[in-house]
Structures are given as C-alpha cells and as structure tokens.
Amino acid sequence: MSDNVRTGLILSALLVFSRLVTAAPWWSYVIPAFGLGMYAAFRKWKTACLRVGFLTGFLVWVCADAWFQHSLHGGLFRLAGRAGGMAVFFASGIIGGLLSGLALYSGKSLLADKKSTLTI
Amino acid sequence: MKKIKIEGLFPLAALVLLIIALSGQIFMVPPLGKILDPFTGLFRNGDDALLDAPAANITVHGVRHPVEVYLDERKVPHLFAQDVEDLYFAQGYVAASFRLWQMDILSYVAAGRLSEIFREGFLNQDRVQRRTGLPDAARASLASMEKEPETMAALLAYTRGVNAYIASLDYKSLPIEYKILDYRPEPWSPLKTVLIMKSMASLLSGYDDDLTMTNLMLAMGEKTFNKLYPNFDVHSAPVVPDSAGKVNEDLLYIRKPDYLDFSFLNTGSTVPSTEFNPKLGSNGWVVSGTKTGTAHPILCNDPHLNLSLPAVWMEMQLSTPGMNVYGVSIPGTPAVIIGFNRDIAWGLTNGADDVKDWYKLRVRDDYKKYFLDGRWLELPYSVEEIKRRGQRPVYDTIYHTVHGPIPYTKSFPGSQGLADHALRWELAHASNEIRTFLELARAKDYSEYRAAIRHYACPIQNFMFACKNNDIAVDHQGRMPVKWPGQGKFILDGTRSAHDYGRYIPEDSLPRLFNPACGYLFSANQQPTSQRYPYYYNGAFVGNRAQRIKDLLAGAQKFDVGSMQKMQLDNTNFFALTAAPVLLGLTDSNRLSVAERGWLGRMSRWKGKYDRNDELAPLFEKWWKNMRESTWDELRQYSFYAKTPDDRILLGLLQNEPENPYFDRIGTTQKETAKDLVLDAFKSAVAEIGKRRAEGRSEWGDYNTVSLMHISNLGLFSRLRIPSSGHPEAINAVSQKWGPSWRMIVELGERPKAYGIYAGGQSGTIGSPHYDQFVDDWNKGVYYDLHYYENPAEARAGATASWNIN
Numbered sequence: 001m002s003d004n005v006r007t008g009l010i011l012s013a014l015l016v017f018s019r020l021v022t023a024a025p026w027w028s029y030v031i032p033a034f035g036l037g038m039y040a041a042f043r044k045w046k047t048a049c050l051r052v053g054f055l056t057g058f059l060v061w062v063c064a065d066a067w068f069q070h071s072l073h074g075g076l077f078r079l080a081g082r083a084g085g086m087a088v089f090f091a092s093g094i095i096g097g098l099l100s101g102l103a104l105y106s107g108k109s110l111l112a113d114k115k116s117t118l119t120i
Numbered sequence: 121m122k123k124i125k126i127e128g129l130f131p132l133a134a135l136v137l138l139i140i141a142l143s144g145q146i147f148m149v150p151p152l153g154k155i156l157d158p159f160t161g162l163f164r165n166g167d168d169a170l171l172d173a174p175a176a177n178i179t180v181h182g183v184r185h186p187v188e189v190y191l192d193e194r195k196v197p198h199l200f201a202q203d204v205e206d207l208y209f210a211q212g213y214v215a216a217s218f219r220l221w222q223m224d225i226l227s228y229v230a231a232g233r234l235s236e237i238f239r240e241g242f243l244n245q246d247r248v249q250r251r252t253g254l255p256d257a258a259r260a261s262l263a264s265m266e267k268e269p270e271t272m273a274a275l276l277a278y279t280r281g282v283n284a285y286i287a288s289l290d291y292k293s294l295p296i297e298y299k300i301l302d303y304r305p306e307p308w309s310p311l312k313t314v315l316i317m318k319s320m321a322s323l324l325s326g327y328d329d330d331l332t333m334t335n336l337m338l339a340m341g342e343k344t345f346n347k348l349y350p351n352f353d354v355h356s357a358p359v360v361p362d363s364a365g366k367v368n369e370d371l372l373y374i375r376k377p378d379y380l381d382f383s384f385l386n387t388g389s390t391v392p393s394t395e396f397n398p399k400l401g402s403n404g405w406v407v408s409g410t411k412t413g414t415a416h417p418i419l420c421n422d423p424h425l426n427l428s429l430p431a432v433w434m435e436m437q438l439s440t441p442g443m444n445v446y447g448v449s450i451p452g453t454p455a456v457i458i459g460f461n462r463d464i465a466w467g468l469t470n471g472a473d474d475v476k477d478w479y480k481l482r483v484r485d486d487y488k489k490y491f492l493d494g495r496w497l498e499l500p501y502s503v504e505e506i507k508r509r510g511q512r513p514v515y516d517t518i519y520h521t522v523h524g525p526i527p528y529t530k531s532f533p534g535s536q537g538l539a540d541h542a543l544r545w546e547l548a549h550a551s552n553e554i555r556t557f558l559e560l561a562r563a564k565d566y567s568e569y570r571a572a573i574r575h576y577a578c579p580i581q582n583f584m585f586a587c588k589n590n591d592i593a594v595d596h597q598g599r600m601p602v603k604w605p606g607q608g609k610f611i612l613d614g615t616r617s618a619h620d621y622g623r624y625i626p627e628d629s630l631p632r633l634f635n636p637a638c639g640y641l642f643s644a645n646q647q648p649t650s651q652r653y654p655y656y657y658n659g660a661f662v663g664n665r666a667q668r669i670k671d672l673l674a675g676a677q678k679f680d681v682g683s684m685q686k687m688q689l690d691n692t693n694f695f696a697l698t699a700a701p702v703l704l705g706l707t708d709s710n711r712l713s714v715a716e717r718g719w720l721g722r723m724s725r726w727k728g729k730y731d732r733n734d735e736l737a738p739l740f741e742k743w744w745k746n747m748r749e750s751t752w753d754e755l756r757q758y759s760f761y762a763k764t765p766d767d768r769i770l771l772g773l774l775q776n777e778p779e780n781p782y783f784d785r786i787g788t789t790q791k792e793t794a795k796d797l798v799l800d801a802f803k804s805a806v807a808e809i810g811k812r813r814a815e816g817r818s819e820w821g822d823y824n825t826v827s828l829m830h831i832s833n834l835g836l837f838s839r840l841r842i843p844s845s846g847h848p849e850a851i852n853a854v855s856q857k858w859g860p861s862w863r864m865i866v867e868l869g870e871r872p873k874a875y876g877i878y879a880g881g882q883s884g885t886i887g888s889p890h891y892d893q894f895v896d897d898w899n900k901g902v903y904y905d906l907h908y909y910e911n912p913a914e915a916r917a918g919a920t921a922s923w924n925i926n
Binding site for chain 2: 019020022023026027030034061064065067068069072073075076078079080084088091092095096098099102103105106109110111
C-alpha cells in the first residue's frame with residue numbers, strides 16, 4: 001500500500017470520526033489531520049500531503065453531503081434545484097479539501113527534516 | 121531526529137487564517153466554513169425530523185401533566201392538555217419547533233434591533249421603529265398585562281415553552297437562517313410576544329395620509345378637495361347600515377380648518393416613505409341559519425396580508441377541559457387569532473380607521489424647548505442605545521411632546537415633510553389584545569364574545585361572530601377617538617393642546633350589528649357606518665369588495681359551504697363590472713380600426729372576471745390605467761402628488777360630467793372631453809396589449825403573478841411569480857405580494873364543520889416538504905377539511921405523528 005493511499009485512508013477515518021462529535025467546532029477536524037501530517041513526517045512517509053489531504057477532504061465532505069441529503073429527503077435539492085445543490089456540494093467539498101490538505105501539509109512541514117521529501 | 125522548522129509555520133499560519141476567515145461573516149458572505157460543514161451545517165437542515173417522526177417523547181421542565189400533541193396529515197398540531205398553563209407551555213414549544221426563526225426575527229424587527237443581527241443597512245429602520253414608540257408601547261402593554269393574572273400566566277407559560285425548545289437546540293439543529301446570519305436565538309420573553317402583537321397592529325394601522333391631504337386641501341380648496349377626495353362614500357354599503365337618525369354632515373363634507381394655511385405648512389412637502397399598503401384588506405361575512413340549507417350559521421373570513429414564507433399564520437387546535445378551539449395563531453403569541461370552538465366562530469377584517477395623527481411643532485433648533493399654548497416648554501428626551509453587530513453602539517435621542525414622540529428630526533434622512541412633527545398613534549397606548557383571544561377561545565355565546573372583545577383596543581378591527589344558536593354579529597371594535605370634523609385628517613397644530621383629543625367613543629356607541637333582519641352581515645374594509653353615525657371619523661376605507669359581497673349575499677336565498685367557497689374565490693371586480701359599460705358607452709367605434717373594433721366587441725361581453733386565463737382583464741386594466749393617468753395629469757403637476765382620487769370619483773365624472781375640465785389634457789391646444797380620453801386610452805391599451813401578446817403574455821395570469829417572499833427577502837427561499845387569478849378589488853384579492861392569507865369557512869351545528877387553507881405550510885424549515893406545502897392548492901382554490909377533534913382519542917386516530925410533552 002503506498003504512503004499516499006495509507007495516509008488517505010487514515011485521514012478519511014479521522015475526518016469522519018472527528019466530525020461525528022458535533023459539539024466540537026466546525027474546524028475541529030484539522031487537528032487530527034495536522035497530527036497525521038506530523039506522524040507521516042515522523043514515519044518518513046512519502047506522502048503528497050497537500051494533494052492527498054485535499055482529495056480526501058473533498059471526497060469525505062461531498063460524500064457526507066450526499067449522505068445527509070439522501071437521509072434527510074433532499075431538502076437542499078428541492079430548494080436550490082439540481083445545479084444549485086451540486087454547486088453547494090462542490091463549495092463544501094472545496095472547503096473540506098482545502099483545510100484537510102493544508103492541515104496535513106502543515107503537520108508534515110512542521111516536523112520534516114531537511115532530507116524528507118515533500119511532494120506536492 | 122525531527123526538528124520544528126520555522127518555515128513550516130507558514131502553512132500553519134495560512135491554515136489558521138483560513139479557519140478564521142471561514143468562521144465569520146465577511147461583508148455579506150455568511151460563515152462558509154460553518155454552514156457548508158456537512159455534519160452540522162445547512163445540510164443538516166431541510167428535514168423536519170420531529171414533525172415526521174411517528175412518535176416522540178419530549179421531556180422538558182415546566183409542565184405539570186403530560187401534554188398530548190397529535191399532528192394530522194397536514195402537520196396541524198392538535199394539543200390536549202390538562203390545564204391552560206400546560207396548554208400554552210406546549211403551544212410555545214410547538215410554535216418554536218415549527219417556526220422559531222420567524223417569531224424571533226419578527227421580535228427583532230418590532231423592537232428596532234435588526235442592527236444587532238445585520239451589520240449594515242438597518243440602523244435607520246431601527247431608529248424609526250424606536251422613535252415611533254412601538255417598543256415603548258409594548259413595554260407599557262406588558263406592564264398592564266402584568267396586572268391581569270390570566271394573560272400573564274398564559275404569556276409566562278408560552279415563554280417557558282419556547283425557551284424549553286431553544287434549550288434543546290445545538291448548532292446542528294438550529295434553523296438554517298441562524299446559520300446563514302451567524303447568530304443564535306436568545307431566550308424568549310413575554311416582551312417579545314407583546315412586540316409581535318404590536319408589530320401586527322402596526323402593519324394594519326399605518327395609514328397616514330395627513331400630509332398629503334393637507335397639501336391637497338390647501339392646493340385645491342375646500343370644494344374641489346371634497347369632490348375629489350370625499351371623506352365618505354354615500355354609495356358604499358357600510359358594515360353597519362343605519363337608516364334612522366339625522367345625516368351627519370360632518371362626515372360628508374370636510375371644511376378647511378381655520379389654522380390650515382400656507383404659512384402653517386411652510387416645511388417641505390416630501391412624504392417619508394411608508395410600508396403601509398392600503399390594499400391590505402380582508403373579507404368576512406356571516407349568514408344565519410335562515411339563509412342556509414342546513415339551518416346552521418356559516419362564517420367566512422379571509423384576511424388579506426402580505427404573503428410570505430414562512431406564512432404569517434400557523435394552524436392548530438388547543439384543547440383543555442372546558443376549552444377546545446381551532447384556528448390560526450401568529451407564531452410567537454399564545455391562543456388563536458381567528459378560529460372557532462364548539463359553540464362560536466369569529467373572524468377579523470381590518471377596520472381601516474385613521475389612528476395615526478401628526479402634529480406640526482415649533483421646536484428650538486437645539487431641541488431643548490418646544491412651543492405650546494403660548495409658552496416655551498422643556499422638550500423631554502430619552503436616549504436609546506442601539507447595539508450594532510461588530511460595531512460600537514449608536515445612541516439615538518428621542519424627543520417626546522405632549523402629543524407624542526418626534527419620529528423625524530431635521531437631520532433624519534428623507535424626513536423633509538414630517539420633520540419636527542409629533543406622532544400620536546393609538547398603537548402607542550398600553551392595551552391587552554391577547555386577553556381578547558384567550559377569552560374568545562372559550563366563549564360560548566354572544567355575551568361571552570362581547571365580554572372578550574371589550575379588551576381589544578388597536579388597531580380597530582371588525583369582529584365577525586356566529587354562534588350555533590344562530591346569533592350573528594359584527595363589531596367595529598377598538599378605541600375610536602372623539603374628533604372634531606377633519607381632526608386627524610390633516611396635519612394638526614402642535615402648538616395648541618386643544619388639538620389633542622382625550623375622549624373616546626363610548627363602548628356602547630361603537631358601530632355594531634346584531635342579528636340583522638336580512639340574515640347576513642359582512643365587512644370588507646368599507647366604511648363602518650352609514651352617514652347617520654353621530655361621530656366624525658376618517659380612514660382608508662374601500663367599498664368595491666363589500667359591494668360585491670353584499671350583492672352576492674342579497675342575491676341568493678340559501679347558501680351552503682360550497683357556495684361560500686365559490687364566493688371567497690370570486691374573481692369578479694365589482695368596479696370593473698360597473699366601469700366597463702360606462703367606458704364602452706363613451707367609445708366611438710367609428711374612430712377605431714377593424715382590429716380595435718374586434719377588441720371592443722369582446723370587451724362588451726366581458727363580465728369583469730379576473731380569472732387566470734381571462735384575456736380581457738389585462739385590456740381593461742390598461743384601459744382604466746390610461747384613463748386615470750390622462751384625467752389626473754393636472755394633479756401630477758403638484759410636487760407633493762402622492763394619492764390619486766378614488767376610481768369611483770373618476771367613474772362618477774365619466775357618468776355625470778363628461779365635459780369636466782379634468783378631461784382636458786394639459787399641453788394640448790384642443791379641448792378634450794371624456795369621449796376623447798376614453799377613445800385614446802382604449803387605442804393605446806389595445807396597442808400595448810398587442811405588444812404584450814406578441815411577447816407571450818396574453819392571459820391575466822401572465823400579469824397577475826404572486827410571490828411569496830421569504831422574510832429575509834432571499835429569492836432562493838421564496839416561491840416567486842406564480843400566475844394567479846384575482847384582483848385587489850375582487851373578493852379573491854390576490855395580487856403581487858399580498859392576498860387572502862387564510863381562507864376559512866365554518867358551519868356551526870351540533871359539531872362544527874370547517875374548511876380552510878393558507879398560503880404557505882406549517883413548517884418554517886426551508887427545504888422541508890411542509891414549508892410551502894399548501895401554496896399550490898391555495899392558488900388553485902382548494903380547501904382542506906379542518907379536523908376539529910373532540911378528544912385525544914379522535915385526534916390519535918387521525919394522526920400521522922404524535923408527541924408526548926412531559
């Protein structure tokens with residue numbers, strides 16, 4: 001299993017579990033993502049943190065959006081139409097991806113030694 | 121060995137900045153990070169979990185005995201409690217569950233506190249709201265309610281219920297509007313309830329043409345003014361007809377008050393904009409058993425209000441031992457406002473009286489003194505702190521005179537015409553309207569109904585009443601001041617205390633009709649009395665809908681629920697029905713083209729119906745609009761021109777004075793008569809309609825589109841431009857953004873049978889199927905059965921969901 005895939009899978013789980021605590025602030029998921037970045041640096045994983053973090057965050061957010069819309073009878077799509085609903089999904093995914101990617105990257109950058117590779 | 125890299129802090133700093141930026145509002149952009157979070161943001165809204173759950177057990181502090189709530193197939197809650205305090209607690213809880221943000225934001229509007237939510241754009245609105253005295257009036261009313269135990273107990277119970285719901289909310293379950301506007305609900309209070317009641321009263325009593333009328337009287341002179349802007353329409357059917365007593369000439373002809381001259385009115389003529397819509401009217405009528413096939417009385421009511429989402433009304437049934445009432449309530453207030461119980465039914469139409477008067481003051485430039493009865497008096501003031509979101513508070517000084525507060529000082533933006541005028545408004549006085557509705561809920565007969573409505577003060581309303589024993593009544597109820605002729609119609613002299621009034625028409629002299637011999641009665645914002653009423657009054661009365669209702673009620677021997685539904689949905693414009701033949705009679709067809717003659721021929725067969733698919737209604741509308749504009753072109757020369765004479769005045773001129781100088785257009789060499797204007801107006805209307813038809817707009821529904829705006833004015837949350845039947849002058853008064861906000865028909869008998877619908881849906885949750893569930897049916901003229909359950913077992917059998925509040 002490549003480091004990218006491994007990191008992505010762990011990050012997915014961390015993102016979901018951290019946000020299931022709904023009393024925590026909306027940005028609470030960046031903390032485990034940041035920690036995972038540090039752990040990846042510690043373990044010298046060759047992870048493209050920004051890319052993997054963004055993609056994972058984007059997918060987790062969009063999938064969660066879709067799940068809640070489905071389970072809550074699609075109120076958003078009823079209201080905003082298909083195109084409007086998709087635009088909101090996309091915007092949500094961008095935010096989830098951006099913060100996850102940046103948190104993972106920050107964690108890894110903070111601890112990386114000079115020889116470690118940061119592939120973007 | 122790993123080390124902390126200094127340059128590694130840069131992405132971390134970027135992350136922190138991004139989080140900060142996405143956590144709060146930036147200009148008009150909501151906190152995107154919060155609201156687009158799938159786990160707690162707006163994706164978690166859009167369902168009504170509590171409404172759709174088959175059963176819910178709700179544990180709260182504050183109820184003595186469990187309250188059973190059954191939601192029927194339209195999510196109308198039927199509440200069954202052991203005592204009234206538990207009942208109003210549950211009503212508060214249920215109302216908040218359905219409509220929390222709506223009731224909350226209305227309380228902010230009424231209190232002049234919108235600047236606490238919105239960063240920009242509402243400061244002056246907040247200032248005016250406070251300066252006109254509505255929050256003070258609410259506080260004074262609450263103080264008087266505190267002396268009345270029953271009202272206060274209901275208010276406190278309702279408040280506890282709302283707060284129990286608020287306490288159950290976390291961010292995830294907040295209504296979507298809170299998330300977008302990024303604030304949380306504050307605890308509810310009895311004051312918020314009273315503020316909402318006052319706000320509703322303000323909506324219905326904002327008529328103030330005083331400055332316009334003053335300018336017109338001065339510019340036209342007494343005779344012309346009375347001809348074009350008569351105080352009284354002798355041809356209109358009043359709420360309370362009276363053929364006895366002598367004619368009150370003071371109602372019919374208004375003399376120019378002695379103090380009124382150009383030296384008195386030397387300020388600017390610009391009238392500050394007002395949100396009052398004179399077309400906000402209502403219909404109500406009652407027929408006794410002598411006029412129905414079942415021998416039971418039928419009461420019909422459709423109050424016309426601004427149409428919004430969530431709707432102004434919420435349906436519910438409230439039941440305790442000794443009380444069982446069904447109707448519509450205003451979210452944020454206890455009891456039901458319009459409804460019925462086992463014995464009686466009642467409805468409301470706006471009285472449309474002028475309850476808002478302006479006094480021109482002499483004030484020193486430094487606002488330290490004002491002039492009254494030959495002396496300079498200290499000008500009292502108070503300072504209001506207006507909190508603003510993200511900014512320092514504004515401290516606004518409000519000046520108070522013996523007449524009332526000064527809403528507009530000279531420096532206030534857009535206030536030229538009414539700067540340094542004091543406002544006297546009946547709304548500003550302490551009153552307890554809530555008591556009326558608490559008592560109506562359990563009233564059993566006419567005397568109990570009368571006892572209940574005695575507490576009702578402002579705005580003046582026509583209360584329509586029916587009892588299963590076949591008593592029927594209408595009461596023009598409220599505080600009607602005793603005024604001298606013309607008092608309050610024009611700007612009053614604020615330097616004289618004699619221009620104040622302190623007496624009110626005695627309760628037993630208010631216009632009232634009980635069990636008329638004809639077997640029916642009606643009100644539709646027309647004049648409350650005949651010209652024989654001994655007291656002077658004025659207002660924004662309209663007569664066309666009332667006349668149509670009268671014609672229909674007088675024209676049939678027997679009615680049933682079906683015929684009443686047809687009446688409420690009647691799209692015939694009484695005025696158009698009357699005016700079209702007059703216009704046709706004045707049209708010289710020889711001067712028309714073949715195509716125009718074709719339209720004229722079709723128009724001669726038109727019955728004044730504003731059905732959605734009617735093709736002639738747009739033509740008549742345009743034709744009459746052209747007539748109005750070309751006839752009153754002289755009036756438009758006035759810089760202060762803001763009010764066209766009533767259409768009946770123009771119709772009277774067409775019928776009786778076709779050579780009247782007003783028909784002579786300014787700026788032309790020849791002298792035009794009514795015939796010339798009618799012909800030109802018709803030709804122009806046909807040309808205009810031809811263009812519109814080429815664009816695909818041929819039916820009335822293409823012109824008469826109705827929009828139900830979300831209270832926030834966000835189009836996304838609204839239902840916009842729905843083609844509709846109806847007209848402001850038709851009984852079915854659907855137009856643009858207002859119309860019959862609640863249609864109700866109740867037949868009383870052994871057990872009440874009731875039908876109704878409102879434009880909206882029970883839920884305030886945007887995206888929920890119950891948010892706008894009734895809109896399409898309302899627009900089609902569908903009525904729902906209103907389930908009046910006698911006991912919890914019946915309600916349980918008809919329920920789709922049930923709550924147990926314990």
